[in-house]
Amino acid sequence: MKLPATMTAIAITAPGGPMVLKPESRPVPEPGPGEVLIRVRAAGVNRPDVLQRMGVYPPPPGASDLPGLEVAGEIAALGEGVTRWREGDSVCALTPGGGYAEYCLAPASNCLPLPSGYTFTEAGAIPETYFTVWHNVFQRGGLREGETLLVHGGTSGIGTTAIQLASSIGAYVIATAGSKEKCDACLSLGADRAINYREEDFVAAVREATDGKGANVILDMVGGDYVDRNYRAAAEEGRIVQIAVLGGAKATADVSLLMRKRLVHTGSTLRPRSVHFKATIAAELETRVWPLLARRDIAPVMDMIFPLAEAWRAHERMEEGSHIGKIVLDVA
Numbered sequence: 094m095k096l097p098a099t100m101t102a103i104a105i106t107a108p109g110g111p112m113v114l115k116p117e118s119r120p121v122p123e124p125g126p127g128e129v130l131i132r133v134r135a136a137g138v139n140r141p142d143v144l145q146r147m148g149v150y151p152p153p154p155g156a157s158d159l160p161g162l163e164v165a166g167e168i169a170a171l172g173e174g175v176t177r178w179r180e181g182d183s184v185c186a187l188t189p190g191g192g193y194a195e196y197c198l199a200p201a202s203n204c205l206p207l208p209s210g211y212t213f214t215e216a217g218a219i220p221e222t223y224f225t226v227w228h229n230v231f232q233r234g235g236l237r238e239g240e241t242l243l244v245h246g247g248t249s250g251i252g253t254t255a256i257q258l259a260s261s262i263g264a265y266v267i268a269t270a271g272s273k274e275k276c277d278a279c280l281s282l283g284a285d286r287a288i289n290y291r292e293e294d295f296v297a298a299v300r301e302a303t304d305g306k307g308a309n310v311i312l313d314m315v316g317g318d319y320v321d322r323n324y325r326a327a328a329e330e331g332r333i334v335q336i337a338v339l340g341g342a343k344a345t346a347d348v349s350l351l352m353r354k355r356l357v358h359t360g361s362t363l364r365p366r367s368v369h370f371k372a373t374i375a376a377e378l379e380t381r382v383w384p385l386l387a388r389r390d391i392a393p394v395m396d397m398i399f400p401l402a403e404a405w406r407a408h409e410r411m412e413e414g415s416h417i418g419k420i421v422l423d424v425a
């Protein structure tokens with residue numbers, strides 16, 4: 094594939110609001126050993142992109158300063174040692190950064206083939222949320238068939254993915270959301286109970302829905318005062334997995350509940366983890382989840398698609414909080 098010398102990319106010109114995202118010309122990067130260069134056709138927009146733009150979530154050492162943690166497109170060039178992929182292959186990939194651009198580097202082992210029948214814009218909405226949910230709900234949280242999952246932010250990209258994956262294994266799923274429309278969306282995706290947190294106490298609602306037992310696994314991106322409430326909503330031997338702290342990084346909680354219920358409160362961030370670690374998740378996804386995607390038993394929930402040059406509008410959409418599912422940039 095003949096490559097241009099330069100590409101259009103969306104840079105963060107200074108920490109700030111959405112309008113600091115500006116198109117600029119950058120050299121097309123060259124893949125190093127074990128890497129591929131992807132001609133990006135679509136890039137997913139995620140909350141970490143917003144935090145990076147605001148200046149509170151810097152990229153890890155060695156990663157691109159451009160935002161964008163997931164892309165879909167065609168392999169444009171191969172680095173030394175890459176054997177699985179060929180130029181022209183259609184892939185989606187988890188990247189450490191750089192997705193808001195016409196070309197993006199990705200570790201070859203963190204790429205996956207497009208699920209059969211998927212468009213680039215659909216596939217660009219898959220990697221970040223599916224890697225995150227698989228690791229945190231199933232690997233760290235150990236959710237099993239017949240258990241109850243409580244997922245906060247049920248209509249976020251993470252939430253819509255967690256609802257579908259948990260339902261697919263036969264878990265009972267409870268989701269929280271902030272409006273009737275969003276609660277209805279959660280139910281349509283397979284949630285067994287949707288709680289409007291503006292109108293109901295989710296602790297009481299979870300206890301009622303589980304005959305007083307509580308949730309076996311809780312996926313939380315809020316933190317703050319939700320920590321204590323999660324302890325009260327959890328079942329004995331429950332696992333609470335923290336993936337963000339949008340409601341605050343500090344909390345006051347009744348730790349005696351953690352002891353009496355024998356709870357596990359864990360958490361993780363995916364972006365700084367090693368290429369090898371992410372490759373192990375990719376392998377499990379390809380074996381366990383890609384067949385479900387190919388059959389459309391599950392699928393990414395698409396909210397809105399914006400042109401690459403209007404990435405600032407995509408960030409505005411995310412910050413408004415009214416989106417249901419994934420926001421994607423069309424780079425084609």
